[in-house]
Amino acid sequence: MPDGxxxxxxxxxxxxxxxxxxxxxxxxxxxxxxxxxxxxxxxGSGKSTLLRVLATLLRPSRGxxxxxxxxxxxxxxxxxGRIGYLGHEPLLYEDLTGxxxxxxxxRLYGIPxxxxxxxxxxxxxxxxxxxxxxxxxxxxSAGMKQRIAICRAxxxxxxxxxxxxxxxNLDPEGRxxxxxxxxxxxxxxxxxxxxxxxxxxSHEPEKAREESDRVLxxxxxxxxx
Amino acid sequence: MTPSRxxxxxxxxxxxxxxxxxxxxLPAMILFAxxxxxxxxxxxxxxxxxxxxxxxxxxTTLLFAAILGINRIFLPEREExxxxxxxxxxxxxxxxxxxxxxxxxLYLAVLEVxxxxxxxxxxxxxWGGLIPLVLVLLATNLxxxxxxxxxxxxxxxxxxxxxxVPLLLLPLVVPLMIAATGxxxxxxxxxxxSYDKFGTWLLVLGLYDGVFCLVGxxxxxxxxxx
Numbered sequence: 001m002p003d004g005x006x007x008x009x010x011x012x013x014x015x016x017x018x019x020x021x022x023x024x025x026x027x028x029x030x031x032x033x034x035x036x037x038x039x040x041x042x043x044g045s046g047k048s049t050l051l052r053v054l055a056t057l058l059r060p061s062r063g064x065x066x067x068x069x070x071x072x073x074x075x076x077x078x079x080x081g082r083i084g085y086l087g088h089e090p091l092l093y094e095d096l097t098g099x100x101x102x103x104x105x106x107r108l109y110g111i112p113x114x115x116x117x118x119x120x121x122x123x124x125x126x127x128x129x130x131x132x133x134x135x136x137x138x139x140x141s142a143g144m145k146q147r148i149a150i151c152r153a154x155x156x157x158x159x160x161x162x163x164x165x166x167x168x169n170l171d172p173e174g175r176x177x178x179x180x181x182x183x184x185x186x187x188x189x190x191x192x193x194x195x196x197x198x199x200x201x202s203h204e205p206e207k208a209r210e211e212s213d214r215v216l217x218x219x220x221x222x223x224x225x
Numbered sequence: 226m227t228p229s230r231x232x233x234x235x236x237x238x239x240x241x242x243x244x245x246x247x248x249x250x251l252p253a254m255i256l257f258a259x260x261x262x263x264x265x266x267x268x269x270x271x272x273x274x275x276x277x278x279x280x281x282x283x284x285t286t287l288l289f290a291a292i293l294g295i296n297r298i299f300l301p302e303r304e305e306x307x308x309x310x311x312x313x314x315x316x317x318x319x320x321x322x323x324x325x326x327x328x329x330x331l332y333l334a335v336l337e338v339x340x341x342x343x344x345x346x347x348x349x350x351x352w353g354g355l356i357p358l359v360l361v362l363l364a365t366n367l368x369x370x371x372x373x374x375x376x377x378x379x380x381x382x383x384x385x386x387x388x389x390v391p392l393l394l395l396p397l398v399v400p401l402m403i404a405a406t407g408x409x410x411x412x413x414x415x416x417x418x419s420y421d422k423f424g425t426w427l428l429v430l431g432l433y434d435g436v437f438c439l440v441g442x443x444x445x446x447x448x449x450x451x
Contacts, residue, residue: 087306091305091309091310096243104235108232108311108315109314109315110231152310
């Protein structure tokens with residue numbers, strides 16, 4: 001087991017309830033920096049809830065949660081801007097174009113205009129959205145929204161990628177293109193100097209085991225492995 | 226953290242661009258206000274109003290037109306995931322409150338630029354009070370914007386938000402309305418504007434604005450929490 005200080009994520013007896021219903025129970029995990037974790041499990045086993053807790057969007061009900069050296073929920077403000085989150089919702093404004101959404105995101109994250117323009121062009125090109133980024137998001141198909149959402153999640157070059165079924169709605173070409181932005185941390189095209197850690201929810205166990213360093217399998221009511 | 230000013234301008238620019246593109250709030254607010262003036266004109270069967278009646282008509286109309294805008298101010302954040310995106314960003318959360326209040330203030334200002342002249346044409350024989358009225362409008366708008374943003378952020382996650390906003394807002398807005406009508410009433414007197422207790426009412430408006438700007442800024446962080 002790696003030393004605690006090298007862990008990007010450290011969970012001890014993590015639990016999260018919705019009202020009186022437990023969604024997560026007794027999760028234990030040590031995930032070293034720069035590694036990749038696949039989260040598997042049936043619907044309702046708490047995969048998305050786990051990602052939202054790690055993203056600081058939900059408070060844990062009990063247990064200890066440490067993400068990138070910050071204890072949650074107390075130090076959650078220190079994590080803002082260091083996490084790239086791709087959830088079920090694309091988190092895009094429907095009445096703006098894809099490009100305008102990314103420009104807005106860049107301004108929120110304080111990315112200098114020149115660097116932001118460079119990254120936006122590069123990432124849109126990688127995902128084959130260059131020209132289509134000028135259409136309103138409300139006119140996009142689900143796959144196009146997912147491509148822009150992937151660009152949004154990595155625009156600020158986060159240290160931790162939290163991805164909830166990142167390849168959903170993508171065609172084979174889109175899946176291939178997305179891998180260079182959100183695939184295994186060792187193969188990311190944007191080549192961060194600091195190690196990038198990746199946690200991805202998947203419904204394809206074989207593929208997830210093949211592409212990830214570790215697997216966390218959740219069952220309804222607790223962890224399987 | 227991102228410099229707050231950069232985040233503030235980004236949010237305001239985004240909201241104004243969206244409104245210009247979709248015209249989702251302002252036209253409804255303007256149409257509501259103009260229609261209400263027409264109803265008052267025929268309902269009261271008066272071609273001229275003055276004093277407290279004129280003041281009551283204009284502020285009642287502006288209040289309910291403002292509620293239309295307040296109801297919608299956080300809708301894109303609620304329906305399109307903007308709250309989550311904002312909570313992940315390295316931005317102080319009260320910046321969102323300040324930006325949304327600024328957008329609401331601008332909506333109200335545009336509304337008034339269009340509908341106050343309509344009110345004057347319909348009901349006023351002496352337009353001399355309109356220039357000092359601008360001060361009252363600006364001070365009241367600030368209170369509306371601060372309180373409206375606060376209430377809207379509380380109600381937006383409820384399915385009954387259309388009901389909740391007026392239910393929560395109207396009792397809290399009573400002091401603001403008393404001060405606004407108190408300041409406006411002598412300005413619209415039939416014999417021309419007078420400034421009886423004008424300064425006092427402006428001071429009350431200023432105090433109300435200050436209190437709700439501070440309350441909104443202080444509690445908004447908690448309202449965005451899970």
